[in-house]
Amino acid sequence: MPALIRIEGVIRRFGDIVAVAGVDLDIQAGELFALLGGSGCGKTTLLRLLAGFEAPDEGRIVIDGVDMTGVPPYARPVNMMFQSYALFPHMSVARNVAYGLERERLPRAEIEARVAQVLDLVELGAHAGRKPHQLSGGQRQRVALARAIVKRPKVLLLDEPLAALDRKLRERTQLELVELQRRLGITFVMVTHDQDEAMTMATRIAVMDRGRIVQVGAPAEIYEQPVNRFVADFIGLANIFEGDIVGRSDGLLRIRCGPLGGEIAAPAVAGLAGGAVSLAIRPEKLSLRRDDAANTGGLAGHVRDVVYLGDESIFHVALQTGATVQVTRMNAQRRASAAITRGDAVRVTWADDAVVVMPQ
């Protein structure tokens, strides 16, 4: 099946700044696709290129088989939900939502019916007559959403749709959005700098860095198999070390890594056969045991700090090799009698396949 959205070699410059530095990307119909990256990496610019507010300096964008070069925003089969919502302040909620349908010159009765239907969908039917400034932030967000989906676009572009909401509301709305996306069958392309949000909502994630896409994949793929140090560091917590490939045995790479106590084994990665590499181990894939007669394997160290997060705790462990690692443990029991605390001598172990090898 051909991709619904096809971005081919797109470059966008602002003076000396290259906001989008050569992006190739295919997005399939029905996806909830997230563009994830740090501030200023070009996420918004890429979204605006899709909406038609910016034109690529090089490359082209094809949506649903039609080359979008030279097609103005008002003629594109996409709608955008703006980060600032951009609701028309002089119009009521209903008029805001009706605006896009009025542009299509639909019959009055149909417009009213569809507006009412969408307002019910976002649970704002009771507020149809209000002006945007009479609404709460969460309600405004839902008006913006209603206004963007009422035209039933092929693609809905969302620029940090939940950034202005407080945490509780944000988490609830994330799930509502996913649910809505499934029900409507509209393809969502969402910009976010919040990795939890991307992991929670997206079917696929593109991680961006300095105008480029570094990795595209399902959330689990990006978390478990980051392609480089940047992705490993950006998504979740990671213990990252430098090492050298010294050999291969039984499908495992032998890697020399001083901070991890000498030579370790790691799953082989296509294209990496020798030389300097980076290693990443997620903190939950390290295990922590008391350093006593019963536990002898792994690396010795002592707990320098414990960060209690409620559901889990993060242990900062100073290894005898001189390195410091972070280890997370679920707080499965309310009061663990054998709880490890600050200053305790511990041993840190991991499975071979917990180690991700990446080019340096």
Added chain:
Amino acid sequence: MSATARTVARGAPWGRAATILVPYLWLLLFFAAPFAIVAAISLGDYTPDTVPPVTLTWSGKAYALLVGDALYAAAYLNSLRIAAIATIVTLLIGYPMAYTIARAPAGWRGPLLMAVILPFWTSFLIRIYAWMGILSENGLLNQVLRGSGLVDDPGTLLGTEWAIYLGIAYAYLPFMVLPLYASLEKMDAALLEAAADLGARPWTAFRTVTLPLSLPGIVGGCLLVFIPAVGEFVIPDLLGGTGTLMIGKVLWDEFFSNGDWPMASAVAMAMLVVLVAPIVLFQRARARDLAGR
């Protein structure tokens, strides 16, 4: 910091009273008092032999004349009509200007606004005289028109009502541009993008978003041009024909040619009423609109 704050706090009641008092004092001294004097004179009798030529009698003879003589009503109506047309002309010229400035790169806006205000640095009278030179029979405009070979006999603008519209539009343009600019500049550019995104072509987006949101600027600018234009004397006198009847000119004649102080004052009072009524109504409507939101 806290010490300063405390000092200010202690000085506050007195300071606040003073700051409120100053504008009231100003109003009393330069508006209320002169207004009362003019009102009193307008009710008096014209006595050419006294100095000043007025006797305070509260007779209100001048008002009787004002209502009785059709000339005055005609002058008021004509003034309102000319001012209204001139205001529309000014709006049509000023809106695109304000829009362009508001959409210009940030660094350009200051200088462009300055350029709009710059003519104020030359004397008003000199600028209107310059327009006489441009619009007269053998003036700059006609020379250019003839020289271009497009028109043989261009006619003369000077002395027509169009010359007045032009003069008012020219002289009052900044009063139109500044409020328009203020309302256009604070409009979020994302609103236009949202409109385009929802399928509005540029003109539709302008009509449905920009225009309604700049309405306060339009009303403000129009009032600032319309009100002084109604009483305008210099521009119709210099650029308009001898036949142009405007209330400013009538007032001038009553005062300086006839020396009829009560009549001149009555004309001025009536003008105030004519202008105040729409302003008050407008303010009421706005207040209601704000409360209703």
